[in-house]
Amino acid sequence: MEPDWENLEALALGLILDKLEERIDHVWFGAVCKNWRSIAKFNHQNQQFRTHVLPMLMIPRTNICLYSIPAKRMYAFKFPIINYKITCCGNSHGWLALEDRNHVVTILNPFKNVAHISLPPLNNAYKSSCYVVKKVTLSADPIIRPNDYVVLAIHKSSSLAFIKAGQTCWTYYIRNCLFFMDVMFYKDLVYGVSHCRGIVSFNLDLDDPYGVTIIPTNNVVFHGTFKGYLVKSLEGDLWLVKRDLSFEYNNYYTICFQVCKLEFDAQSGKVKQMVKLESLGDNVLFVGENT
Incomplete structure (x- = not known):
C-alpha cells in the first residue's frame, strides 16, 4: 500500500x-x-510550536531581504513601506520602528495585516538634517493592548522621550549625568544603561506624563570606555552585555565582551548585584544599535 x-x-x-x-x-x-x-x-x-528559534535577519539591499541563518539562504520580502529616506531605529514585540528625514517615527508590523502607527515628530534640537533617534522600544504589543502601550525612544542627545497610545506629543526626560546607551521595559519598569550612572531603573507614571521616578540601583557603576546592551534571556532574566572599547588612531576597537545577569530586590525592583556569566547556555545574543 x-x-x-x-x-x-x-x-x-x-x-x-x-x-x-x-x-x-x-x-x-x-x-x-x-x-x-x-x-x-x-x-x-494554540501556541503549540517552538517559541525560541533563531531569528531571520533583515538585510537592507535594493529590496529588503530576509536571511535564514540555519539555511544560509536569502528570501525575497515585500516590505510594506517603499521609501529609502527612512532608517530602522528599533524593533519590539514584532513591530519595526522607522524614522524619516522629518523625524517622524512610524511603527509597523510587516507580518500582520494591521495599520501603521504614525507618531508625532521628535524634537530636532540640533537642527540636524540627519536622523535623531538612536533606539525605539515598546512596552507592549499594540495589537494586544491598543490603548495601553508606551513608546520609549533614545534621542541622539542620549536623553529619553516617551509617548503613550493616544497622546499627541512626546514627553522628554532630560537629566544631567544620564546619557543612555540602551533601555528596555522589564517587569513594569524601564531599565537603562547610562554612561555615568551605570544601571538605572525608572517608573513611568502614566497618570502624570511628566512624572518619572528614578530608582537607585545600589551603585552599579562602570568605569572605562564601554558600550552596554540590555537583553532578555530565554529563561526570562535580564542580562547586561558590556562591550569594553579602546580608542586608537581615531577609531574605537572592541577589546572584549562581558555578560552579567542582573539580580533584583523583589520589592523595590532595584538592582542588588550583577553576576558575571561564564556560559550563555542555549542563548544566542544579537546586539547592536537597535534591539
Missing part, C-alpha cells in the same frame, strides 16, 4: 511540525494540502 500522506493523524503531523526549526518551513508545511494546513493553523493558534 502507498502511504496516505494527506490524511496522516494529527499527532504525527504535530510531531513533524515540532521538528521544523524555521517559520518558513511551517508555511511550506501548510501548503501541502488542506489537512496539513488545518493542523499548522491549529498549532499556531
